[in-house]
Amino acid sequence: xxxxxxxxxxxxxxxxxxxxxxxxxxxxxxxxxxxxxxxxxxxxxxxxxxxxxxxxxxxxxxxxxxxxxxxxxxxxxxxxxxxxxxxxxxxxxxxxxxxxxxxxxxxxxxxxxxxxxxxxxxxxxxxxxxxxxxxxxxxxxxxxxxxxxxxxxxxxxxxxxxxxxxxxxxxxxxxxxxxxxxxxxxxxxxxxxxxxxxxxxxxxxxxxxxxxxxxxxxxxxxxxxxxxxxxxxxxxxxxxxxxxxxxxxxxxxxxxxxxxxxxxxxxxxxxxxxx
Amino acid sequence: xxxxxxxxxxxxxxxxxxxxxxxxxxxxxxxxxxxxxxxxxxxxxxxxxxxxxxxxxxxxxxxxxxxxxxxxxxxxxxxxxxxxxxxxxxxxxxxxxxxxxxxxxxxxxxxxxxxxxxxxxxxxxxxxxxxxxxxxxxxxxxxxxxxxxxxxxxxxxxxxxxxxxxxxxxxxxxxxxxxxxxxxxxxxxxxxxxxxxxxxxxxxxxxxxxxxxxxxxxxxxxxxxxxxxxxxxxxxxxxxxxxxxxxxxxxxxxxxxxxxxxxxxxxxxxxxxxxxxxxxxxxxxxxxxxxxxxxxxxxxxxxxxxxxxxxxxxxxxxxxxxxxxxxxxxxxxxxxxxxxxxxxxxxxxxxxxxx
Numbered sequence: 001x002x003x004x005x006x007x008x009x010x011x012x013x014x015x016x017x018x019x020x021x022x023x024x025x026x027x028x029x030x031x032x033x034x035x036x037x038x039x040x041x042x043x044x045x046x047x048x049x050x051x052x053x054x055x056x057x058x059x060x061x062x063x064x065x066x067x068x069x070x071x072x073x074x075x076x077x078x079x080x081x082x083x084x085x086x087x088x089x090x091x092x093x094x095x096x097x098x099x100x101x102x103x104x105x106x107x108x109x110x111x112x113x114x115x116x117x118x119x120x121x122x123x124x125x126x127x128x129x130x131x132x133x134x135x136x137x138x139x140x141x142x143x144x145x146x147x148x149x150x151x152x153x154x155x156x157x158x159x160x161x162x163x164x165x166x167x168x169x170x171x172x173x174x175x176x177x178x179x180x181x182x183x184x185x186x187x188x189x190x191x192x193x194x195x196x197x198x199x200x201x202x203x204x205x206x207x208x209x210x211x212x213x214x215x216x217x218x219x220x221x222x223x224x225x226x227x228x229x230x231x232x233x234x235x236x237x238x239x240x241x242x243x244x245x246x247x248x249x250x251x252x253x254x255x256x257x258x259x260x261x262x263x264x265x266x267x268x269x270x271x272x273x274x275x
Numbered sequence: 276x277x278x279x280x281x282x283x284x285x286x287x288x289x290x291x292x293x294x295x296x297x298x299x300x301x302x303x304x305x306x307x308x309x310x311x312x313x314x315x316x317x318x319x320x321x322x323x324x325x326x327x328x329x330x331x332x333x334x335x336x337x338x339x340x341x342x343x344x345x346x347x348x349x350x351x352x353x354x355x356x357x358x359x360x361x362x363x364x365x366x367x368x369x370x371x372x373x374x375x376x377x378x379x380x381x382x383x384x385x386x387x388x389x390x391x392x393x394x395x396x397x398x399x400x401x402x403x404x405x406x407x408x409x410x411x412x413x414x415x416x417x418x419x420x421x422x423x424x425x426x427x428x429x430x431x432x433x434x435x436x437x438x439x440x441x442x443x444x445x446x447x448x449x450x451x452x453x454x455x456x457x458x459x460x461x462x463x464x465x466x467x468x469x470x471x472x473x474x475x476x477x478x479x480x481x482x483x484x485x486x487x488x489x490x491x492x493x494x495x496x497x498x499x500x501x502x503x504x505x506x507x508x509x510x511x512x513x514x515x516x517x518x519x520x521x522x523x524x525x526x527x528x529x530x531x532x533x534x535x536x537x538x539x540x541x542x543x544x545x546x547x548x549x550x551x552x553x554x555x556x557x558x559x560x561x562x563x564x565x566x567x568x569x570x571x572x573x574x575x576x577x578x579x580x581x582x583x584x585x586x587x588x589x590x591x592x593x594x595x596x597x598x599x600x601x602x603x604x605x606x607x608x609x610x611x612x613x614x615x616x617x618x619x620x621x622x623x624x625x626x627x628x629x630x
Binding site (some may be wrong): 005082099109110112 | 277281495499500502506508509510513552556557
């Protein structure tokens, strides 16, 4: 039985700034457990991807600490971290002339210090995650010849082959068609339910976030303005002010309860977009 | 596209290794035809144990060391070309992209200009100057691109190409200031050559090249991750900045050593990695050792061609060119381009039929 009691990933007053933008991300705290699915939403430049990189240890916070399973993330060696946290950036290499099966197997990298080839256990894991992501039939195709949705699924398979407990995804559904948006989020939430994976997804799609997340975290200008279960955190008024738009809502028949429909930019210039 | 299995890996590398052995065994018998020493003459003299005979001297003091140097230079240039192309994600990158060849040439030209000759701890002083010139250029490129904590490959490329152009300009200045004999020396040097005096040239490089080869080949799996993207590689546990610096430093050292001894031999580092990729795929685990071994074979065969072709060209031109040889850079281009174009055409055709 997977222990879902103790928090897997904890951020305590984590703040971060870039040389050109000091104090970009304001002090922020969160606590996430295994089996949960977190959606990070907010407008462009709100700090969503930065927060995701901090949680993955790819950026080091200026202040505050991040705990991975109770250990400070800064003290975890890169390879050890890679066995716990898988990360998928939004931009993927477009010209990858390697067969799909090989790219999935490359997810096993942190488990092998020496030796050139993966063993039978690695290949079993690769086969399993390719079945879970529906990519078996692509095994011999070079990744460069796949469609955007197929390539994204292959990279998710590689991330799952890493056997992580935390999966961080930066806009995994951006520029994908409706089928692939839904299928990718279904694959991920299934892994969260069955394997007790903690999933953190940065997304622009508030409806998908509401539907597939157990928790959402809303960022606006580097500040966390709301966090919690989607229905409570994502009020229409808050979304309207964060995104600076007028919204309509419609009743939906899934758990999240309603659809959010963007209508028009809000009049006035509260966020300085039109300055 | 087939996956890289241990069977495929070892078969290909064993094949290349076998061919290299064949090249080495044939080497005492192949060279300028005017010498009149054949394959059997040379090996007969070797097994008779007669080091004073002409056949032995031509086969094992002139020809075999030369082939050893060709193999060594080809391995280095092929391997470093593959590393640079992976690192810069650019099929046009070569071992010389960061200005190593121009820096080395400038160093050698300065030595020629100053009339420095002789040996320094058993190494030709001209080669020492060339080696230092190459390292100076790399150092400058590094210092000026390391403003940020991480290297950006586009800035490195830009700095390298600029430094290369600067060194070329300085080389022009030196040639214009030198007398006729020095100019001939300089032009000869810049053509690149595998000329050897006994085992001196090939053995001076080993202490530099061999460790570099090992270090580079050991980073193949990390380079594969790097090809996925820098952030993805970092999330998998690859120390990206360290990988970049290690690869650039060791590839530059090895290339500088070869440039110092052979001059700037072009084309091997550009075309051999691409030929290898077309043959066995872009997986760095096989691309790096494969490019290395094919590079060695390629350069050794090109060197033979430069000897054998000169006789035919001499007969065509009704001139006695015995004793001279074609510049090796000409041969690498003439042999390499057709092979490359044929493979490229075949790949384009197979991609069309697949689609």
